[in-house]
Amino acid sequence: MSKLLRPKPLALIIGGIALLVISILFVRVPLPTILLPGEAIPGLSIGNFQITNTFVATILADIIVLVLAFLAVRKMEDVPESKLQNIFEWVYEIFEGMLTDIGGKEKAKAWVGVFLTLLLFLLFANWMELVPGIDSIGVIEPVEVAYAEKGVTVGYGIKHLGPFITLTNDQVKLSAEEREAIKKEAEEAEAAGEKYHPHEPKGYVLTPYVRAATTDLNLTIGLALLVVIWSHVIGFRRLGAKYARRFALPVITGMKPIDLFVGILEFISEFAKVISLSFRLFGNVFAGQVLLFVMAFLISFLLPLPFFGLELFVGFMQAFVFAILTFIYFEQATHSHAGDEHH
Amino acid sequence: MAALGLNLNYLISYIVNFFLLYLLLKKFVFPAISQMLEDRKKRIAEGLTAADAARREAEEERKRLMAQLEAERAEAQQRVAAASAHAEKVKEEILAEARREAEQIRTNAVLEAEAEKQRILAEAHKQIAELAMLAAERVVGEGLDEQIQHKIIEDFLSQVSLN
Amino acid sequence: MVEILSPGLAIGLGAIGPGIGIGLLVMGALQAMGRNPEVAGEIRTNMILGIVFAESIAIYALVVALLLLFVGAPGLQ
Known part of the structure; x- marks a missing residue:
């Protein structure tokens, strides 16, 4: 208690309380309109294609990723002077190591590009909900x-x-x-x-004008569909006919009834993959955005602060989870079951 | 589905957008980073091998030098030993020479002293004989024969020298 | 009233199971990390994956809640 009475903490506490009081009495923020679909920006379209604010955010995230990446590799140095190059090398090395732990060296090398693209793109797309002006200027x-x-x-x-x-x-x-x-x-x-x-x-x-890109179901479902279909393409390319077998397609003879059942389950789980991948990302980011809206609506100063920290973490975590699950789906698709050879 | 905002146009545009992003990064960014990391790894490995080789070479050089030093030291020691042996021999020779000379000098001295002694004795004999003759002449007078005189003296002297 | 209550119930009840599951998962993972800290990194990765799978159950509840909230159930309106 005595620690709180020293001048500096005391000033901070009084300042904080004053901010809370001011925000409750004078600065009231309206609760933004919560809409599930990306909102079309009035009067902004290319031909028939109505541009939505989530689409703008997607393009922004693309630009951020591309600019950072190209700045990082613009002039590669053996002893890096630029921090950006250092960071990119570090990220590349760490995640390549992690993927190597999961899927082995060859697979990690082949798909680290997909992993990192997903990670970086989703990271900036998720974090965009935290930037002031986004969601509030329009x-x-x-x-x-x-x-x-x-x-x-x-x-x-x-x-x-x-x-x-x-x-x-x-x-x-x-x-x-x-x-x-x-x-x-x-x-x-x-x-x-x-x-x-x-x-x-x-x-x-x-x-x-801008709303975090991953709060649009079109983006998350699109990405989830892309990576799941991609995983099937990769699996079919690497394993050939053996790959089709796991779905117990009737073309392949010599199946036990249990295989048929497992195959149907595998088939259904492919749809579950798309749904869980897309709605996990969408749900977390959308819920986070609504959380920030509601907190700012209740008390506009100080109260949202811890939730910004939380959303920073959630934004990274969801981007990482999406990317690593993609890698795991790819890995599973190319993983020939040991049992298959014995049938 | 429309209430969830699903729209095929947007869906496809997002997929295409992501795929383009992937292709761009895959073409220009990731190979550069991976190449850099690979190069650096190789260079570090090369550096380590080079350092290892250099270290081994230095070790060999050191060993060679040590052996050379050892050999030189042994040679020097041998030389010192030979020199000291030579010195010992010379010393022995000198000592022997000196001892021989000293012996000779001593022998000479003894001989000389003996000769001197004989000479002095003979002198003393002669003087004593003369003294005795004189004494006897005084006692006996001049009547004594030369020959008898000598005989008496001889007897006396032999008695004296016997005592 | 029902329009408001049903999505709330859908997500609220649907989050109970994953909540317990994630709690158990993290408990197990932390104990394992405490016992052998040398494989903490590996355990952490697997823990996150496990959490993700448990969480997808809650995601299904969220999907249902969102559908109820924004699309509405047939015969409810």
Whole structure:
């Protein structure tokens, strides 16, 4: 207790409490609209392809990875002067060693590229949820438009801050009658061939320009499908007909009934792989993002801080888990069962 | 599925996007890093072997030098031993010479002393005889024969020398 | 009411099992690391993989909860 009464800790404690009080009384953050699909940024499209904020984040993550990687290998030195080169070499060496422990030297060498690409890309895609401005800078639309397009029912008031517009904490909920009216109006506008716009917006919602890429199911399911199909391609290439046997395809004769059963299980587990891989990544990052939203909504200062630390860890862990599971699937696909030779 | 935001266009674009990223990194980045690590490993191994060889060579050189030194030392020792043996011999010779000379000198001295003694004795004989003659002449007068005189003296002297 | 309750129950009940499982897994792994610290790295990797597999059960619950929340069950609305 006496330690807490010394000037420095005391000042910190009082400052912290003051921050909490200020944030509770004056700085209230609206709870962002939580939407499962990546949100289309209004007025940003290439031809027919509507660009979503998660797509922007994906491109950003790509650019970050590529820039860092190319800077790291721009001029390779035997005695590295640049820290970046050092870090990349270190990462490469550590993970190659880890993969060697799991799958042996030859396989580690062959797939360390896939592993590292997944790891780096997902790492920056996950960590993007922590960057200030992402999820909070974007286009402000009337809630009616958002309801007609995405089914959002909660809007907020707006306030002008110089050249910028910001949402305030005044919540507006669309009642059932209002929703009906909006639906009808939107249909009419569509029939007339013009863009629906309410006469007098009740509230506004924010569509951020950038939202962490892995909070879009399209990305995670796409990646999971890619790596699972990839693992089958690799397995078929390396083991040939023997590989098809593990799924107990009826083409291969001389099967025991139990093999058929195991084969069906293996077949189902391939779908489970896709689902668990994609939803694990998506669920963790999406839940983390919602957690950060809610914490900032409750008390905007100090309270979210430990959760940022947590999300930093979760972001790395999920990227690592996705990458290492990919490697393990690849390894399993090329692993010829010892029992197969005896059949 | 649309409520979950699933859309085939996005799905495919994400897959293509990731695959492009993979190809770019695979083509330009990973081989460079792996090459660098491999090269460095090789160079370190080479350096270690070189250092090992150098160490072994130095060890051999040291052994050779030690053997040479040993040989030289043995030779020197031999030379010293020969020299000292020679010196010993010379010393012996000199000593023997000296001893011989000393012996000769001593013998000469003894002989001389003997001769001197004989000479002095003879002298003394003569003087004593003359003294005795004189004494006897005084006692007996001049009557005594020369021959008898001599005989008496001879007797006396032989008695004296016998005593 | 049911629309709100059902996803909550789905994820809440679904997380019990994986929670216990992950706890047991980490307990076992930590004991093993304590007994032979020289293979701690290997145990840690396997522990993370085990946690991942236990966690995927919770992920299925999450999928169901998300489906209930955003898509809705047939006949519920």
